Amino acid sequence: MQIKVAIVEDQRDLREMLGILINGSPGFACIGTFADAEEALLKISDTSPDVVLVDIHLPGKSGIQLIAQLTLQMPNTKFMVCSSLEDDENIFNALKAGANGYIIKSSAPVKILDAIQDVYNGGAPMSSQIARKVVAHFNPRSQDHAEFNKLSPREKEILAYLAKGYRYKEIAGFLFISVETVRKHIQNIYEKLQVGSRTDALNKIGGKSILF
Template identity: 40%
Template sequence: MIHVIIYDDTDQFRESLSVLINDSGTMKVMAAFNNCETIEKDIAQLQPDVILLDIDMPVITGIEAVKRIRAFNTTVKILMLTAFDDDKTVFDALKYGANGYLLKKTVAPRLLTYIQDVYEGGAPMTASIVKQVLRMFTQFHHLPAHEYNLSEKEKAVLQLLVDGKSYKMVAAHMEISIDTVRTHIRNIYEELQVNSKSEAVAKALRDRIV
């Protein structure tokens, strides 16, 4: 059972999401909130696997919430679920540690698949967001590359993460064990000074590491 917390300030949207997720049989909404004011306490008490997080909320924005979460929890999966698709918002969400980015207008039919995907280590994004990330990558590609002390295998793992592969998919592609993938990823995080897959991907794109 995948345990989910929802943060969104639209009552009807929260309720419809909760019904959809709870009816899946494999996922359960632990709680749904209209703002992130108590997000640290919520996560500590409820121990969710996945957080669905809007951006434009009262008290604390979704971007600020991502930063707060990653300050004390680097393992919970954060899936942005919002109407905002400007470059800065998308990049900031990924930079600060979101694991995926979905637009509300396109998410409904596949939301359960997206939640399962992020839970398993994937980085689900709405198609238009993928295009934006690729365009941002092209822009970054023309900037001077930063040097990091990564081995060729670590760079290969990082490239697969940038491509949206889960840990299992990386292991299968490189014909190595999941434990070896995790070892490489720990080394990548330490070298890049990041705490999550999405932060590593954002930094890889920004600094042209791969």
């Protein structure tokens, strides 16, 4: 039994290359290729694919919009993003839209075939760099570091003194700056972390351990 694959990709060379790869591999068959979302919406359901490879950056509707629509029309079909985009917004929007996997276009051919097989079997294949972003998103410690890294080196230094219980005047003396400058830095820290107190700031970054 062959896995029937459809491709939605606006770059002609890549679209043809993927089709040749799939048709030339035992157990796979490319049953349709489409250059944009509009064409796919009109024709893809007639091909009854098991797996659809979808690029995100398409002319007209995006691949994310396409996935959101097709998952309603084709609930038994698996959708896998095949894109060069690696930013958090596109990754999570694609997954929220219904994508079952997400691989990078530059992946080796064998990786693409393995991912198609995996998603067909019920898996959620992702290129390693995509998987790391997904894991980090749900890892509280990673989120703590993300909040902490919003701060400048000087702000981190001042927050460390605050965590130790020092007053503004003492911090100003340690750093050879004015009390007013310390106050402005602390105000910036609170604004960046969207908090209103020293305690809340430390809680937002995951506690004192991240500072020392």
